[in-house]
Amino acid sequence: MQLGRVIGNVVCTIKDARLLGQKLMVVQPIDKHGRGKGRSIVALDSVGAGVGETIYWCRGKEASFPFLPDEVPTEATIVGIVDEINLPVADRK
Amino acid sequence: MLIGKVVGDVVATQKTPSHVGRKILIVQPLQLDGSDRGEAVLALDSVDAGVGDRVLLVTEGFSAMTAVGRPNSPIDMAVIGIIDTVDLPEGAR
Numbered sequence: 001m002q003l004g005r006v007i008g009n010v011v012c013t014i015k016d017a018r019l020l021g022q023k024l025m026v027v028q029p030i031d032k033h034g035r036g037k038g039r040s041i042v043a044l045d046s047v048g049a050g051v052g053e054t055i056y057w058c059r060g061k062e063a064s065f066p067f068l069p070d071e072v073p074t075e076a077t078i079v080g081i082v083d084e085i086n087l088p089v090a091d092r093k
Numbered sequence: 094m095l096i097g098k099v100v101g102d103v104v105a106t107q108k109t110p111s112h113v114g115r116k117i118l119i120v121q122p123l124q125l126d127g128s129d130r131g132e133a134v135l136a137l138d139s140v141d142a143g144v145g146d147r148v149l150l151v152t153e154g155f156s157a158m159t160a161v162g163r164p165n166s167p168i169d170m171a172v173i174g175i176i177d178t179v180d181l182p183e184g185a186r
Contacts, residue, residue, distance in 0.1 A: 001117070001134065001135035001136070001137075001168075001169060001170055002132075002134055002135060003103070003135060031132055031133065032100065032101060032119050032133045037132055038132075046109055046167070047107050047108060047109065048107065056103065056105065056108075056117070056135050058167040058168065058169050059169055060153075060154050060169050061154060062154035062157075062158070062166070062167045062168060062169045063167060063169075065111075065165050065166055065167045066109050066167050068165055077167060079108060079109040079112065079167045080103075080105035080107065080108030080109060080112060080117070081105055081106070081107040081108065082103050082104070082105050083104045083105055083106055084103070084104040085101065085103055085104075085119070086101050086102050086103070086104065087100060087101035087119070088100070088101065088144050088145075
């Protein structure tokens with residue numbers, strides 16, 4: 001899984017029927033210090049995340065498992081909202 | 094599998110139900126010489142690892158889910174061992 005921040009959402013009127021009712025969010029991956037890292041991606045949401053929140057997300061086939069028994073075609077899904085990132089003092093930069 | 098070092102953890106109250114009860118570790122993958130290999134990732138813990146431990150990290154869904162004991166769950170990385178030593182012949186580093 002990776003850390004990220006929700007920076008927006010995507011609206012699709014025409015889409016795969018199994019995506020109906022799913023929220024599509026734009027996620028900026030971040031490093032452990034909260035800094036943006038790499039290119040943003042679009043991910044489904046399984047936990048009710050909102051814009052501005054720090055989240056963690058999962059990629060690959062596993063990303064569709066929160067929606068079982070529905071087989072949702074997604075390769076990235078937000079699976080948790082981060083309350084706190086704990087780093088030992090020596091590693092804070 | 095990769096060699097990594099646990100550098101912190103993440104607290105998330107609102108998360109996918111299958112992650113409840115497992116620590117979410119921040120793991121920095123390492124090269125053989127001990128330097129960083131890419132960005133730190135989040136992995137579920139299956140061996141009670143802690144900050145500072147050198148660990149064995151799986152980065153693929155099936156092995157991660159199996160190790161954590163939560164099949165059909167959105168887990169793409171897991172810590173599955175705490176490394177005592179890595180023995181390499183001269184020059185392999």
